[in-house]
Amino acid sequence: MSELATLARPYAAAVFKRAKETKSTAKWSQSLAFMSAVLSDKEISVVVDNPKVTKERLSALMLDICQGQVDGESANFLKLLVQNNRLTLLPFIAEIFEAYKAEDEGYIDVEVITAYPFSKEEKQKFASKLEKTLSKKVHMNATVDKSLIGGVLVRAGDRVIDGSIKGQLQQLAKRL
Structure with a gap:
């Protein structure tokens, strides 16, 4: 998986650079998300992995499916990925692009797993505390x-904050 991310990084960097130049990061974000969603479909993935399907037919199929959802540059990027046999990298490219976008816009996507649901007020308080801790605007998915039994588990990029009872019990078991 890390090999795929390594291969995807230059494509994501190039797309992000182009999106910044044309002030179209939101449009590129939507296009990449849509194309990734198309590739996640089982029937499409079978076609993509089929060696009997030519690059031209695969390009035509993908462009037909994505019609109306991608603009000219996105369509050209899609064709480039097909021609270079890199179409399977698209989900990784989209993920890395989103990380670049978040960094550029000064926010971070945070996954919060709780033992019990947050109330609206608790969620806002927790988000503001995370913003102070991480020194960035937080987009929280709870x-x-x-x-977990109790507490929270927070994943922000490569940083993990485990404040759950389950996590504490596991740490205690390791020490014993």
Whole structure:
């Protein structure tokens, strides 16, 4: 998986650079997300992986499916990926692009897993504390996992803050 991310990084960097030049990061974000969603479909992935399907037919199919969702530059990028046999990198390219976009706009996507659901007020307070801790604007996605017993587990990029009872018990078990 890290090999794929390594291969995807130059494409994502080039797309992000172009998006910044043309002031179209939001448009590129939507296009990449849509193309990634198309590739995640099982029927499409079978066609993409089929060696009997020519690059021209695959390009035509993808452009037909994405019609109206991608502009000229995005379509050219899609053709480039097909011609270079890099279409399977698209989800990684989209993910890395979003990380570049978040860094540029000064926010971070944070996944918060709690044992019990946040109230609206608690969610706002927690988000503001995370913003102070991480020194960035936070886009928080909160989910519930009863197996945590209590507390929260926070994932912000490569940083993990485990304040869950389950995590504390696991740490205690390791020490013993």
